Amino acid sequence: MDMVNYGIIGCGMMAREHIQNINLLPHGRVSVVFDPVLEMAQNCAVLAGKGGAGPEAVVAGSLDDLLAHPELDAIVIVSPNYLHAAQLHEIVAKRPLPILCEKPLYTDPEDAAKLDALFEGYPHPVWVAMEYRYMPPVAALIEQAEQATGGISMLTVREHRFPFLPKIGDWNRFNENTGGTLVEKCCHFFDLMRLILKAEPVRVMASAGQAMNHLEETYDGRTPDIWDNGYVIVDFENGTRAMLELCMFAEGSRYQEEISAVGPKGKIECLVPGPGRFWPAQLGPAPVPQVIISPRAPQGPITMDIPVDPALLDAGDHNGSTFYQHQRFNAVVRGQGEVEVTLADGAKAVAIGLAAQESARTGQAVTVQ
Ligand SMILES: NC(=O)C1=CN([C@@H]2O[C@H](COP(=O)(O)OP(=O)(O)OC[C@H]3O[C@@H](n4cnc5c(N)ncnc54)[C@H](OP(=O)(O)O)[C@@H]3O)[C@@H](O)[C@H]2O)C=CC1
Numbered sequence: 156m157d158m159v160n161y162g163i164i165g166c167g168m169m170a171r172e173h174i175q176n177i178n179l180l181p182h183g184r185v186s187v188v189f190d191p192v193l194e195m196a197q198n199c200a201v202l203a204g205k206g207g208a209g210p211e212a213v214v215a216g217s218l219d220d221l222l223a224h225p226e227l228d229a230i231v232i233v234s235p236n237y238l239h240a241a242q243l244h245e246i247v248a249k250r251p252l253p254i255l256c257e258k259p260l261y262t263d264p265e266d267a268a269k270l271d272a273l274f275e276g277y278p279h280p281v282w283v284a285m286e287y288r289y290m291p292p293v294a295a296l297i298e299q300a301e302q303a304t305g306g307i308s309m310l311t312v313r314e315h316r317f318p319f320l321p322k323i324g325d326w327n328r329f330n331e332n333t334g335g336t337l338v339e340k341c342c343h344f345f346d347l348m349r350l351i352l353k354a355e356p357v358r359v360m361a362s363a364g365q366a367m368n369h370l371e372e373t374y375d376g377r378t379p380d381i382w383d384n385g386y387v388i389v390d391f392e393n394g395t396r397a398m399l400e401l402c403m404f405a406e407g408s409r410y411q412e413e414i415s416a417v418g419p420k421g422k423i424e425c426l427v428p429g430p431g432r433f434w435p436a437q438l439g440p441a442p443v444p445q446v447i448i449s450p451r452a453p454q455g456p457i458t459m460d461i462p463v464d465p466a467l468l469d470a471g472d473h474n475g476s477t478f479y480q481h482q483r484f485n486a487v488v489r490g491q492g493e494v495e496v497t498l499a500d501g502a503k504a505v506a507i508g509l510a511a512q513e514s515a516r517t518g519q520a521v522t523v524q
């Protein structure tokens with residue numbers, strides 16, 4: 156297959172990032188889009204046409220119409236979190252094809268076993284969109300961590316960022332729609348923990364809550380219940396431990412994510428900026444990602460800039476990672492390479508997030524199966 160025709164389900168903010176990155180692929184084009192709001196779908200159809208450089212996508216009138224579209228080789232699910240599981244069932248039943256599904260894979264704990272059963276023996280690749288692993292500074296940390304640390308003992312992920320953005324329909328203001336902040340936002344970081352530590356979690360302890368964000372807002376008489384800060388500690392089966400620190404009222408920070416890994420030889424860190432479009436112009440150029448290696452002996456931190464290709468920065472909010480994710484998924488659909496972020500990875504990241512939600516709610520440590 157030389158050209159992969161994509162169908163996009165959901166045409167909001169993140170769909171635009173997917174389309175802009177598919178537009179950069181030599182072997183990809185968006186052929187059909189669907190959103191319940193026609194104007195959103197039409198805007199994405201135009202974006203798929205690259206300002207006249209390619210054909211605009213067809214606007215499907217329903218999910219069924221999208222799944223019946225003749226030119227369709229792969230499907231990207233970019234709808235709100237609580238819809239992912241049901242839409243996966245629809246695709247498998249009506250038009251089994253390769254799927255790239257946005258995180259979180261599911262929000263209701265009961266969906267875990269149902270999805271396992273649904274995809275048993277599924278003949279097409281399914282990839283879960285936890286792309287932070289492809290951010291160039293994160294990828295550099297992953298590649299150099301063993302050498303720099305001599306084997307990681309402790310891993311810390313700090314995310315200090317802006318509050319949740321407004322969404323059409325305000326679906327992201329309530330835990331019932333997102334799975335809870337530690338699922339919705341933090342599944343990316345639990346995925347990184349498993350990947351970097353090369354181990355499975357056994358126990359989760361968390362303290363988290365809603366300190367200030369969205370408390371002044373009301374939707375149909377209800378105040379949002381999503382958390383905006385927390386700490387999560389995860390014990391891993393190989394004796395390593397990881398911690399997440401999340402603060403969502405810290406958009407004044409120079410860097411959005413700071414990840415550090417420490418072992419007997421030393422420490423490696425990466426510093427990752429947030430979306431460039433949020434960096435105030437009066438402060439000059441947006442911060443450049445960095446990796447810092449700090450040996451124990453001889454002491455002397457070594458700092459390296461890890462710049463991201465400006466064309467990729469322009470195509471999204473995630474330091475180029477959406478492009479690298481699509482490049483790999485596109486190759487897999489064309490029969491080259493393997494799925495790197497599997498359904499099992501997506502499910503485990505949600506399971507850790509749900510355990511963290513439960514731990515913070517009850518004040519008890521929660522065992523992860
Ligand atoms: N991997 C990453 O880094 C990121 C992932 N995401 C994920 O992407 C997904 C979308 O988020 P985002 O784009 O920010 O949210 P938006 O609200 O901006 O977009 C979601 C879109 O899906 C549409 N939608 C609602 N119901 C359906 C339906 N039944 N079928 C198809 N589309 C529907 C919404 O339309 P309407 O409300 O008008 O009905 C809306 O246009 C989420 O799962 C989110 O977690 C988001 C940001 C970053």
Ligand SMILES: O=C1CO[C@H](CO)[C@@H](O)[C@@H]1O
Pocket residue numbers: 258319320339340343430472
């Ligand atoms: O998964 C995500 C990653 O980045 C987004 C912001 O750019 C988040 O809000 C989103 O939920």
